[in-house]
Amino acid sequence: MAYIEDRWWKDKRSPSTGERIRDGAGVPVRTKTPRFGTGLRYRVRFTDPDGDERSKSFPDGQLALARKFKTKMENDLYAGIYISPRAGDISFADLSVTYRHGRSQDESSKVSLDSLFDNQILPFLGRKRIRNIDVAVVRQWKLWLAEHSHISINYQADAWMTASATLDAAVEARLIGTNPFRSSLLCPPRRVFHRVTPWPAAKLRAIKQALPDRYRIAVPLGAGLGLRPGEVFAFSPENIDRAKLTYNCDRQIVYCNGILAFKLQGT
Numbered sequence: 284m285a286y287i288e289d290r291w292w293k294d295k296r297s298p299s300t301g302e303r304i305r306d307g308a309g310v311p312v313r314t315k316t317p318r319f320g321t322g323l324r325y326r327v328r329f330t331d332p333d334g335d336e337r338s339k340s341f342p343d344g345q346l347a348l349a350r351k352f353k354t355k356m357e358n359d360l361y362a363g364i365y366i367s368p369r370a371g372d373i374s375f376a377d378l379s380v381t382y383r384h385g386r387s388q389d390e391s392s393k394v395s396l397d398s399l400f401d402n403q404i405l406p407f408l409g410r411k412r413i414r415n416i417d418v419a420v421v422r423q424w425k426l427w428l429a430e431h432s433h434i435s436i437n438y439q440a441d442a443w444m445t446a447s448a449t450l451d452a453a454v455e456a457r458l459i460g461t462n463p464f465r466s467s468l469l470c471p472p473r474r475v476f477h478r479v480t481p482w483p484a485a486k487l488r489a490i491k492q493a494l495p496d497r498y499r500i501a502v503p504l505g506a507g508l509g510l511r512p513g514e515v516f517a518f519s520p521e522n523i524d525r526a527k528l529t530y531n532c533d534r535q536i537v538y539c540n541g542i543l544a545f546k547l548q549g550t
Contacts, residue, residue, distance in 0.1 A: 284329070285356045285357050285360075286327075286328055286329075286353070287325055287326070287327055287328075287346075287350065288325070288326040288328055290316060290323070290324055290326060291315065291320065291343070292313045292314070293313065293314060294313060295312040295313065295314045322340075323340035323341060323343075324340075324341070324342060324343040325340065325341040325342075325343075325346055326338050326340045327341070327352050327356065329353075329356050329357070329360065331360075331367060332360070337367070339352060366457050366460050368414075370414075371412060371414025371458050372412055373458065374409065374410055374411065374412055374413070375409055375411050375412075375413055376405050376409035376410065378413055378450075378452070378458075379400050379404070379405065379409075379449055382448070382449045382452050385452070389546070390539050390546075391537040391539045391544075394539050394540060396445070399442055399445055402432075403428065403439075404445065404446050407423075407427050408420075408424055408446065413450065413458060413459055414458075417463050418466045418468050418469060420463070421463050421466075424446075425439075425469070425471075428442060428443075429472075436472055436473070436474065436475055439472040440471065440474045443464070443472050444471075446464065447462060447464035481506075482506070487502055487506055500518070501515050508532075510532060513537055513546075514534075514535045514536075517534045517545060534546065534548055
């Protein structure tokens with residue numbers, strides 16, 4: 284339970300019994316404390332779920348606000364949704380480390396995610412405390428992405444989604460109450476989708492003929508089997524089932540930290 288402490292006035296008590304002294308109408312007699320007239324008058328005190336005492340103070344004349352805050356803390360504690368005011372004191376950069384540890388540990392995925400954080404998100408949001416990141420801050424970051432990051436709108440959308448997911452994790456961990464990226468006042472970068480126009484057969488034949496012999500196989504692999512570039516480069520004749528006329532694509536080539544490496548097939 285929370286309670287309100289009046290630091291300017293206290294109940295007068297009997298020196299012998301310690302009981303409250305009341306007047307003729309039965310009302311407790313109040314006496315000034317040594318703090319009377321200085322500092323904030325009302326202090327709301329309560330115990331958080333970890334057993335630590337928390338408090339918030341209010342000036343003279345704001346007893347109603349103190350009571351409202353007391354009621355809110357009691358309701359939050361009872362409902363299990365209490366969030367410590369200090370929980371959101373972590374920086375976005377530190378939070379991103381924890382978030383990345385929970386993502387895919389595939390090397391190429393880590394490189395891609397690290398690049399997104401290091402170049403598009405942390406330069407603007409990294410040093411900010413997550414409790415201070417609000418709609419206005421997110422709106423400023425979106426403008427910075429559009430005007431200063433020099434990346435495509437689709438990559439801006441990737442950055443937005445990643446930053447938002449990071450704060451979603453903070454909400455789940457009860458470090459903050461809400462994710463400002465989810466506000467109806469904000470509009471995320473809108474991806475641009477381009478319709479794919481297949482090459483006509485004549486163009487396919489012309490490109491195949493123009494390639495050196497070693498690389499001509501890439502054209503039917505891409506156009507005929509529908510393999511993506513990394514899967515084309517990882518093609519192996521051993522994966523062909525000639526009886527069923529099928530190809531088992533189980534790997535691809537990825538470029539990671541300047542090194543080409545095999546990776547399990549993407550979905």
